[in-house]
Amino acid sequence: VQVDQSGTEVKEPGASVKLSCKASGYTFTNYYIHWVRQAPGQGLEWVGLIDPNDGATTFAQKFQGRVTVTSDTSTSTVYMHLSNLRSEDTAVYYCAREITRGLPGTYRPLGYWGQGTLLTVSS
């Protein structure tokens, strides 16, 4: 199992960004993918998740309306689009696959992590 993320991004406040997360080594549609971010020197913050099988998503309330996550089953890639960027969005964004497949509607710990994408929002 491998999870590879896109490279560093630098954006101005108010802009949007699209981060990618390419999975390999397993059946892409069988496992939920989560997004977690970490601001400089801070802890981990759960952003949301997607079921690559049907595209269903769930987000933490603070991100609702500003984040979109999609999946492309033809390339086994998940994308996170974050709009109306502000300086507080400066962070490393990780995508991660659950360690095992749970029952539908139940979620498992994050066993396989990407290397992270640094997003800097600055004018």
Place this chain on the structure above:
Amino acid sequence: EIVLTQSPGTLSLSPGERATLSCRASQSVSSSQLAWYQQKPDQAPRLLVFGASSRATGIPDRFRASGSGTDFTLTVSSLEPEDFAMYYCQVYGSSPPFTFGGGTKVEIK
């Protein structure tokens, strides 16, 4: 939303000593829905233990999770040099959001 509070913020210990890390939840959590991660500088987090007592692949048995209800503990029985890092707890299961605790840093004394 379940809030997880980790303590202490920093734990200063020597190699060979026992580390006891606490994670307290704002409401009752099943022991089968609490995970612990380790993170070293400039690295992605790594899953250590989850559920009541399951260790992820390759995790040595000196890492042990325990607890129930609102109080959970990660114990490292005898610290190795590679164990000095940040540790986070996380709740998972059927009800998002799947929040993380604020973390405990285990540093060399």
